[in-house]
Amino acid sequence: MQRSLSWVPPGTDPDRPNAARIYDYFLGGSHNFPADREMARQAISLWPDLPMIMRSNRAFLRRAVQYLAGEGITRFLDLGSGIPTFGAVHEVAQEVRPDARVVYVDMDPVAVAHSRLLVRDDPLVEVVQADVRDPHGLLAQAPVAELLRPGEPVAVLLVAVLHFVPDEADPAGIVATLRDVLPPGSALALSHASLEGRPDQAGPHQELYARTRTPLTMRSRAQITAYFDGFELVEPGVVYLPEWRPETPDAVGPHPERMTGLAGVGRRP
Amino acid sequence: MSAAEPDRGASGHFEESWAGLLREGLGLTVQPGARQRLTARTAELLRRAWQGDPVSTVAAEEAGTLLVDAHYTDPSVLARAVELLHAHPVPKGRGPAVAGAFAAGWAAALRERTLRDQEEIRAATDTARQSAERSLRATEARFRALFENAPIGIGIGDLQGNILEVNRALLDIFGGRMEELRGRRVTDLVHPEDEPGTWLAYDELVRGERERFECTKPYYRKDGEVVWTHLTCSLIRDEELVPHYQVALLEDITDRYRLEERLRHQATHDTLTGLPNRAAFIDRLERLFRAPRADARFGICYLDLDGFKFVNDSLGHGAGDELLVAVARRLETAMTPLGHLVARLGGDEFVVLLERSRGQQDAVTVAKAALSALATPFPVADRRLSVRASVGVLERSVATTTPEAAVRAADLTLYRAKEAGRGRWTLFDPGHHAREVTRYAMSVRMPAALERGEFFVDYQPLCTLSDGSLAAVEALVRWRHPDFGVLSPDDFIATAEQTGMIMRLGRWVLEEACGQAAEWVRRFGTAAPQVNVNVSVHQARDARLAADIGRVLRSSGLDPRLLQLEITESAVLRSDDDSMPTLRSLADAGITLAVDDFGTGWSALGYLGELPVSGLKIAGSFLADTHRPEAAAQQSWRVIEGLVSLARALGVNVTAEGVETAADAERLRAMGCDWGQGWHFGRPARPGEITRRITQELRRMAGHEDTDYYSE
Numbered sequence: 001m002q003r004s005l006s007w008v009p010p011g012t013d014p015d016r017p018n019a020a021r022i023y024d025y026f027l028g029g030s031h032n033f034p035a036d037r038e039m040a041r042q043a044i045s046l047w048p049d050l051p052m053i054m055r056s057n058r059a060f061l062r063r064a065v066q067y068l069a070g071e072g073i074t075r076f077l078d079l080g081s082g083i084p085t086f087g088a089v090h091e092v093a094q095e096v097r098p099d100a101r102v103v104y105v106d107m108d109p110v111a112v113a114h115s116r117l118l119v120r121d122d123p124l125v126e127v128v129q130a131d132v133r134d135p136h137g138l139l140a141q142a143p144v145a146e147l148l149r150p151g152e153p154v155a156v157l158l159v160a161v162l163h164f165v166p167d168e169a170d171p172a173g174i175v176a177t178l179r180d181v182l183p184p185g186s187a188l189a190l191s192h193a194s195l196e197g198r199p200d201q202a203g204p205h206q207e208l209y210a211r212t213r214t215p216l217t218m219r220s221r222a223q224i225t226a227y228f229d230g231f232e233l234v235e236p237g238v239v240y241l242p243e244w245r246p247e248t249p250d251a252v253g254p255h256p257e258r259m260t261g262l263a264g265v266g267r268r269p
Numbered sequence: 270m271s272a273a274e275p276d277r278g279a280s281g282h283f284e285e286s287w288a289g290l291l292r293e294g295l296g297l298t299v300q301p302g303a304r305q306r307l308t309a310r311t312a313e314l315l316r317r318a319w320q321g322d323p324v325s326t327v328a329a330e331e332a333g334t335l336l337v338d339a340h341y342t343d344p345s346v347l348a349r350a351v352e353l354l355h356a357h358p359v360p361k362g363r364g365p366a367v368a369g370a371f372a373a374g375w376a377a378a379l380r381e382r383t384l385r386d387q388e389e390i391r392a393a394t395d396t397a398r399q400s401a402e403r404s405l406r407a408t409e410a411r412f413r414a415l416f417e418n419a420p421i422g423i424g425i426g427d428l429q430g431n432i433l434e435v436n437r438a439l440l441d442i443f444g445g446r447m448e449e450l451r452g453r454r455v456t457d458l459v460h461p462e463d464e465p466g467t468w469l470a471y472d473e474l475v476r477g478e479r480e481r482f483e484c485t486k487p488y489y490r491k492d493g494e495v496v497w498t499h500l501t502c503s504l505i506r507d508e509e510l511v512p513h514y515q516v517a518l519l520e521d522i523t524d525r526y527r528l529e530e531r532l533r534h535q536a537t538h539d540t541l542t543g544l545p546n547r548a549a550f551i552d553r554l555e556r557l558f559r560a561p562r563a564d565a566r567f568g569i570c571y572l573d574l575d576g577f578k579f580v581n582d583s584l585g586h587g588a589g590d591e592l593l594v595a596v597a598r599r600l601e602t603a604m605t606p607l608g609h610l611v612a613r614l615g616g617d618e619f620v621v622l623l624e625r626s627r628g629q630q631d632a633v634t635v636a637k638a639a640l641s642a643l644a645t646p647f648p649v650a651d652r653r654l655s656v657r658a659s660v661g662v663l664e665r666s667v668a669t670t671t672p673e674a675a676v677r678a679a680d681l682t683l684y685r686a687k688e689a690g691r692g693r694w695t696l697f698d699p700g701h702h703a704r705e706v707t708r709y710a711m712s713v714r715m716p717a718a719l720e721r722g723e724f725f726v727d728y729q730p731l732c733t734l735s736d737g738s739l740a741a742v743e744a745l746v747r748w749r750h751p752d753f754g755v756l757s758p759d760d761f762i763a764t765a766e767q768t769g770m771i772m773r774l775g776r777w778v779l780e781e782a783c784g785q786a787a788e789w790v791r792r793f794g795t796a797a798p799q800v801n802v803n804v805s806v807h808q809a810r811d812a813r814l815a816a817d818i819g820r821v822l823r824s825s826g827l828d829p830r831l832l833q834l835e836i837t838e839s840a841v842l843r844s845d846d847d848s849m850p851t852l853r854s855l856a857d858a859g860i861t862l863a864v865d866d867f868g869t870g871w872s873a874l875g876y877l878g879e880l881p882v883s884g885l886k887i888a889g890s891f892l893a894d895t896h897r898p899e900a901a902a903q904q905s906w907r908v909i910e911g912l913v914s915l916a917r918a919l920g921v922n923v924t925a926e927g928v929e930t931a932a933d934a935e936r937l938r939a940m941g942c943d944w945g946q947g948w949h950f951g952r953p954a955r956p957g958e959i960t961r962r963i964t965q966e967l968r969r970m971a972g973h974e975d976t977d978y979y980s981e
Contacts, residue, residue, distance in 0.1 A: 012398040021390070026293055029340040030386030031393075050295075059297035066300070086340040087298045109397035110390070117393060148324075247301055251292075257741060 012109055014102040019164060020082040020111040026054035029085040031114065034040030049258055057191055060263045061159045062087050063245055064189040067234075067265065068155045071095035073187060075147050075154040076102045078106050080131050084118060089157065100124065103143045107131040132161060133169045134179040153185035153268075160261070162187045162227065163193040166217050166261045182268050188231050191263035193218045199203060224262050231266025238264035282311050283357050290349050292367050295340055304349065318367045319359045329367045330374025337378035349373050420520035422498070428475045428512060430455040442498065442521050445491040455515070459496070460487045471502065477512040481502050485526070490528045497526035539613040541965055542597035550612035550620055554672045557624055561667040568623035568632030568676060571661040571683040572600075572639055575691040577617035580654065588650035593617065595647045596656065603642035608634060620679070623664075629696065633665035636694035657692035659683060664697070711750070711761050712768040719770075719777060723749050726781045727953035730962070731801065731924055734938035739966060741799035741833065744782035745953045746774065758803070766807050775808045776817050783825040783832060784955050790831065795964050801833045801863065809836055809848040815855055829859035833884060837865045849880075856881030863924070868912050885916045889927025889947065896929075906936075913942050 017039040021032040028051075032040075033056035044050050065076065074097050078089045081104035093100035104115050104127045114128040119125040138144060148154055152178040156178055165171040179188070195218045206216045225238045236243065240256040244263045290296075290309045295302060303463065307955040322494035336346065356370040414721055422439030426432045435450050443450065459468070463486060470482035481503040487495050498519040505514040510641060537549035545553075557567050581589035593613075600611045600619055605758055610622040621635055646653040659684030663675060670678070678697055686695035718724065728742035748756040765771040789797035834855065847854050856862060863884030869893060878958060894905035909925065916923035921922045927936045928947030937945055951962070 012394050012401060014394060027298070028340065030383040031390040055298055056296055062298055079311060085386075087300070092300060095302065109401055110394050112401070113395035113396035114389060117389060117396075165485070251297065 009048070016107060018110065020106065020108045021159075023054060023160075024083045024085055026051045027058060029083070029257065031083050031085060033227060045123065048264045052258075053241070053261060056183055057144060057160050057261050057263075059088055059201060060191055060244055060261075061089070061157065061189070063090050063247070064157070064159075064263075064265050065089050065092040065155070066096060068189065069093045069100060069185050071187075072097075073150055073153050073155045073185075074100045075258050076100065076157060077105065077144065077147060078102060078157045078159075079105045080158065080164070081111070081127075082108070083114050088118070090122060094124070101147065102126075105130050105132070105138060105144070132158075132174060133165055135174045139178070140183060148181060148183070151183045151189065153183055155187040155189060158183065158188065158190045158227075159263075160191050160193070161242075162190065163217055163219065164215070166215065172227060172229075176229070179230045179268070184268055186268045187265060188228065188267075189263075189265045190227055191261050192224045192227075194224060194260055194262045195220050196260070196262075197258070221262055222244050225264070228264060228266040230268070232269055233264055233266045238262050277789045282310075283353065286353050287312050290346070290353060291336075291341065294346065295343055299339060301338070301704045307335060310334055310387060314372070315354070318370065319357075319363055326366065327586050328369035329377030330377070333371045333376070334378040336381055337375055342379055342382065343356075347372060350375075393496070396855065422517075422520070422521070422814060424450075424454050424517040426515045426517070428477075430475065433514075440727065441498055442519055443488065443490055444494075444496075447493065453677070455517075457596050458488055460489060462487050462495075474502055474504050475512075475515060477504065481717075485522070490634060494781050495523075496521060497523045497553060531715070539597075542594050542613050542618075544597050544601065545610060545612040545614065547614045550610065550614065550622060551672065551676070553610055553622060553624070554675065557667055558672055563668065565667040566608035566628065567628040567667055567675075568621075568626040568629075568635065568662070568663065568664040569679040570621040570623075570632060570636045570694075571614075571663075571679040572619045572621065572636075572658050573660075573683055573687065574617040575657045575659060575687075576655075580649075580656075584650050585650075592647055592654060592656065593647045595649065597644060599642045600639060603638055604635070607635070607638075618683075626664055629664045633696065636660040640692070644849065659686040659691050660694035661686050662694050662696050707753075708767075709763045711753075711756075712770065714750075715761070715765060715768070715770045715774070718748060718750070719774060722753070724777065725749065726772070726778060726785070726956075728782075728800075729784070729796075729946060729953040730951040731944045732950040734934060734942055734945050737923045737934075739798050739959075739962060740944055741801055742959055743801040743835070743953075744778060744785075744803070746778045749917075751892055762805060769807070771805050771807045772811060772813070775805060776821070778802060779818060779821045780825070783821050784826045785826040786831055787827040788956075788964065789960070790827065792960070793967065796963060796967055797831070798830050798959070798963070799833055800827075803834050803865065804836050806837070807850065812851060815851050815858075818855060818860065819858065830861070833861045833863050835863045835865040835886065838867055853881055856883075863922075868908065882919075882921055883924040884924060885912070885919075886924045886926055887912050887942075890949070892925060892927040892929070892933060895933070908938075909942075913937075913940050917941055 003209070014033040015035050017035045019034040022040045022043075024031040025037055040050075043094075068076075069092070074093075076089050076093055081089070084090075084104065089104070090102040091102065101124045104112075104119070104125070105126075106112050106115070107130065109129060112127055115127040119127060126147075128138075128141045128143050130138040130141055132138060139148070158175070162171045162175075167172065169238070175188070175190075193216060206218060221238060239262065241261045242252045242256045243262050244254060244265070246252045282332045288305075291299075291304055291308050291311075299307070314328040314332040314335070318332070321328065333347075333350075336350070351368045351372055354371060355364050357364065359367070364889075380503050416434075416436050420437055420438055423436045424439050425434040432450055432453050440446065440450065455471070456468075464484050467482075467484050467486060470479065470484070473479045474482060481501060483499070483501045485497065485498040487497050490496050492631060494808060499522050501518040502521075503516050503518075504512050505516055506512045537545055537552070539546045554567075554569075557565070570668055574592075577589065577592075578856060580592055587698065596617075596619070597624045600621070604611045604621050608624070610624070612620050614620055623635060626632055640658060643656055643658055646655045648950070658763075661679050661681070663679040663682055667674060668837055669693060681696055684695045685698075685701070686693060691694055725747050727745045727747055729745060730739050731741040731743060732738060733740045746758055746762075748761055753760075761769065763959070765774050779802055782800050784801035786797065804814065818832075819833075822832065836852070852862060861883040861885055862881060864880075864882055865886050866888040867885040869887050891905050891909050891912075895902045895909070898904075913923050914923075922943050924944040924946055925942050926946050928934050928945040928949045930949055934945050934946075
């Protein structure tokens, strides 16, 4: 009742910075509002490497999807997909496997509305609004259930998502819940902001994100690696973003740790 | 080599640099295949631009556009690209034109793209908001239905107290229409019977100092009736915790409330007269003691109708009830205007409570007013009944007493008023009261004390005056009271008689004394003393006494002739018919009787002939008087002499009590008195002490006389 005067549905208030739109700005997109840009600029002034880190993360996503599609996986569940401006999962996957199906999941209604706009002509793609913090609710959504139903391997993408899930919401439990419903041969691709690499930046950056609806929790390598419990990590394991299967050795760059994000891909036996 | 054509080496170098540019930064996120196609296509366009004549700005622009479309939107990409284009050796200054066209194409595309992105994100935001609002409206519709149809009254107001929304149930409770409530203020809904603190809690709520409060609250309905509700009022805050609204939930509890009220009234009021009852009176009285001012005083008038039993017995209970109701009305009419509470305690007992008093005079005035209110005869059962009453008046400072003590004191004062003669008021007397209270306290404790073994028996010697030998012992019951120390019979026997406890206590003393006497007989044979046991008026009149004694004698095995019962003269005199058969049957059984405190009755001595009496005990007060000044002493000795000779004439044993000196003992012996009792012969002592004394006497006799005594 306290909202009856000027209630704005969560995530649709342009005056409040939003993680999905900030990410878009970092990637050079214009799917954002002044409040998003303002916060993104503040973040960059604190940590000028941020746009590079975001691109590095996006590049990891691309390589991981490419790899998994190359491994024969045709079902992708992209959790926390955000605003799929470019290099979207279905584009990458369908490049390799034209029959690849993708279900995009995000809790942000704007990201969901935008994604639907973009993929409305692709029958193999679905967009679902759900909260990864409620994995059972998420799995109950019809497009997700349909993706898992035939028992074929499914790639779950948790790229730059779990650091928006605080410890109280039990991120490891969320991953385990998802893992337990995955058919054999399924995969998990995961990247996560880490406390390592640039520990000096961790504090201020987390404080900045505390202003959004999705505060940031950076985690250690051990914590991030533990999310792969029950999966077999593919080479090279959990590494800094640019180090994961680079296309050319020089693509890694001289200081991969500056990218701070850790990433990995695991397969269900 | 055409002038327009860059040399091959330079061209190869350019393509390599161009591909490098597109691999960096954002290029990482682009798929390698797509990127290679883009590299080839843009390089081709640029080459065409350089080669055209004139310069093909269209191709250069298209190259710029393609880069933006492929997400190369970073300005640093443009800077590097322009730099590369300039560095490429092309003929006749075509470089700047191509670079310019490329930059223009890139910028125009970026502008388009930015506008498109913005449009998309706005559209997406709108879509999202619309869909969220649609679901919100659905939710709101559900809540609205819930609000409207809730069986509990709900009202919403702002923090200024304006009523904004109310639901149907609330309208039903108030019996009004929406228009009549909306826009009114919460503070208009005050009711004189609101619980104290209700509006204080409300003020705290709207100031944001408390989250909610609950209370029972009455409201006026539109038709003027009062509706009682259980009210829960809560504060509603927004996401930033700023309070905005108040929500009231009201449950109509009128029926329940009225039932409770009725039950409460029944619990606190007398059904016959409608006056407050004892519980209500005690409650009001106790309230005075809760937080009194230092100098607060109060008064209680206990009032009891004289001879009410007579009304009931002669005119019937209907008339009795009629009278009680009329008395209640008279008292109420007289007292209520003065602000005093009138209550009926039960039966024909009423009480007036002065919650504030300035002194005894106030309470006395009330007592007088109460008596005069009853002075006019009552028309009851077609008669005019004159009724009188007694009033016990207590007026005290709150600080000096307790509710319980005050009630007890007022009650006892009423009894004194009755004893003193009826139709009058009596003022509480603290000195008298202390005695009453002690007696009361003792009587209450006595049964438990008997069971706990707090009573014990001492024995006082009665000696033969001729040789000073031990002839008998008088059993004297003592009470080792935990608060008062050891009490003598004078302290508690009267109380025991009043409460009826005397029968149990008397039986116990008999058992104890007979058991002890039998023990001495077993040990000393004929040298064992007779045991004297006092029997009170009540016991003597009780038909069970003979049976009790028979049982005690049987169980102890004591020869009845060794038991002497002492009865007071006054008891015998008053007992007339009631005790005579009992006393006779006791005498027939071989038990001897002695008249105790002989001489104090100052009445006809004729009864002595009628009674099976074998002993007289001259009251100790006579001997005590012989120690007073000369004239009185002479008078006393003459009385004692008369009593002794009377006893001798009747042929009964005579004992002088209160013998304190050898001279007295000698004088008594000389006048023919048989036995003496008093400090000269020994104070009351523990049985062991008596045992030692018997043993000593036996030794002395054995030493001074022959040992024939033992040969018996």
